[in-house]
């Protein structure tokens with residue numbers, strides 16, 4: 001019993017460390033990447049290639065005073081940043097990085113990650129409502145309606161994958177795709193010929209779920225100042241920021257496991273954690289690339305995309321897969 | 329413990345956009361009465377950056393007023409100084425050498441391109457795309473370098489003088505301008521593919537914020553805003569001044585009246601400006617750059633003088649009432665964005681805030697220019 | 701229905717085109733100047749603050765006519781003069797000599813009126829642009845002193 005407890009604690013600590021390190025260095029990568037796209041060097045003063053920038057930023061944020069605006073709901077205001085970060089860390093616990101590296105494998109891993117992911121919307125809502133700022137309230141209402149409408153197609157596509165592999169266990173799903181890239185779920189199979197489209201839908205939804213551009217309506221810095229975290233400074237802001245990046249890592253990991261074969265090697269040799277990391281970082285690079293290319297969508301454009309395009313197509317795909325599974 | 333946000337009896341609330349807000353690009357305050365994300369009523373409040381430029385014009389000599397004009401619209405300053413010197417020259421009867429007028433036209437058009445480029449970048453940034461701003465600034469930087477090499481300044485030029493120019497352009501400038509034109513054309517293609525063709529961008533602009541020609545007339549809107557609403561009016565063509573009649577260029581007009589039309593007018597205008605620059609460099613005559621007969625201290629005859637020019641934002645007018653003294657009795661500046669901005673209150677009623685702010689971007693407001 | 705699918709198709713295509721453009725930009729060299737570490741040479745006509753021009757003996761060319769002071773739209777020039785006796789062809793004459801030339805650069809609009817109006821050709825623009833300070837007084841330039849410093 002105590003051994004399991006120890007296991008869990010170690011796993012959580014590793015998950016926090018992984019999430020924090022990723023968040024810090026993804027900010028750096030994002031800034032460098034964005035700079036390259038815009039033909040600037042980006043942060044390059046502190047340390048080689050500016051690699052000391054994230055810890056210094058962290059120190060700066062931590063030494064700032066945490067201000068609570070007058071009239072704000074103190075409890076919600078304080079809880080929100082934690083709530084933004086915690087679910088992301090919890091999700092790491094169940095993600096299998098490779099055959100042997102998984103903190104705690106669960107039968108219903110997919111479900112658990114989705115459950116945690118939907119808590120992110122709550123953080124946004126609390127932050128917006130708690131700070132008593134009109135911009136923040138508007139932004140959080142937007143973010144919630146966005147999260148709700150994007151969780152549906154995301155879940156439907158996930159169900160399609162679960163049906164095709166017959167398991168909700170992330171490890172089993174990964175293993176089912178082992179043995180070369182043609183086994184991956186992203187490619188059409190006999191049972192679900194529309195898998196590439198599912199992948200795109202899932203990818204779009206994970207962009208929207210993590211409030212990333214072009215779906216960053218919750219932040220919308222040119223309209224709503226800074227969106228739901230307008231009133232946050234110091235580490236409150238820092239936690240939101242880290243939570244965002246941690247969520248990106250979770251989203252990329254989930255996409256990798258569901259569609260890109262997890263830790264499987266494309267050519268069937270040396271499967272291992274490095275393939276998994278390579279895949280998620282390629283996905284994250286695409287996230288960054290997209291963010292610095294497109295303008296932001298409107299709220300109704302976003303809902304239209306979800307309800308008129310993504311949901312019908314994913315539903316159709318679900319029915320098709322179900323039908324084909326029955327037939328063959 | 330926590331106080332809820334105050335709602336008015338009809339469940340609307342007041343949102344103060346500005347004076348410090350990322351979308352207003354300056355110290356403009358828009359007081360919006362909101363119903364959720366919808367704007368019920370809006371009221372623009374000016375006065376945060378009022379510097380009494382008109383009053384200054386009445387207290388300074390005409391020559392001393394030169395630097396003021398470039399502090400109105402800091403993005404397209406040359407157009408404004410051009411209007412000022414033209415007004416004084418016409419009133420005082422100063423003959424300007426041809427070379428000087430050509431150089432004025434070339435630099436004004438370069439400045440117009442620079443101004444539109446910056447607007448383009450800032451507008452796309454209003455819509456959430458950041459990279460186009462950087463690309464636009466890269467191109468604009470070439471123009472600023474060129475202008476710096478002749479005028480000595482990068483933003484607030486004081487280059488034109490009554491009767492001519494401060495100094496002549498050299499071959500390097502002409503060479504640089506020649507090289508710039510094809511590069512800019514290439515960039516315009518890039519912008520068309522990256523931004524104009526983008527589906528998200530189109531969805532955000534097409535059919536949004538219609539401004540009818542009727543409304544433009546009512547508020548006196550000019551420039552790209554009016555031309556996006558189907559009004560074919562450009563001072564350069566309708567009331568030709570300087571050497572513009574000698575150039576062959578078109579006035580882009582769109583009839584859709586939406587934000588996209590205003591956007592397209594400006595994008596097309598850049599191409600037309602490039603054409604003018606090209607022809608200007610081709611035709612640039614040799615000769616002096618300063619009028620030979622020019623009074624040292626300029627005094628205008630008694631009378632009322634007006635000169636309109638087409639700047640990057642619309643038609644700018646300067647009216648000088650002179651009592652024969654060495655400074656104006658009354659000086660009035662008609663700045664285009666001041667009129668354009670007043671459209672906003674009426675047109676944005678019932679709009680979503682994000683569309684309204686995109687609409688505001690498409691009006692191309694430069695706050696120090698309307699709040700002078 | 702056809703419109704629905706064609707919109708999805710052309711929309712996705714436009715997105716891919718945009719991503720292609722940013723992808724190409726990613727591999728192009730950077731264009732920025734790393735300012736404090738790198739500086740660029742200012743163009744010959746760049747207008748910094750004004751400086752006095754010295755004659756062959758290192759004295760300012762200025763004849764203290766006061767034209768610049770009067771022409772300046774921002775009244776940022778303050779002149780001072782003393783008269784000294786100088787010998788010309790054996791006769792002693794009084795001559796005004798510049799004793800103070802103060803430029804309040806906080807107000808200067810770099811318009812160039814002073815340079816243009818000077819009939820002695822005694823003023824020029826410097827090429828200095830690295831001007832930054834937290835104190836206003838640092839921009840009250842004593843041009844005479846600056847000239848001496850340059851001579852030394």
Ligand code: SF4
Pocket residue numbers: 750771772773774775776777803807808809810811812813814815
């Ligand atoms: S440049 Fe203009 S403002 Fe500056 S000192 Fe000379 S006259 Fe005055």
Ligand code: SF4
Pocket residue numbers: 761762763764765766767768769779814817818819820821822823
């Ligand atoms: S105008 Fe020239 S000569 Fe006259 S006071 Fe000024 S600097 Fe001296």
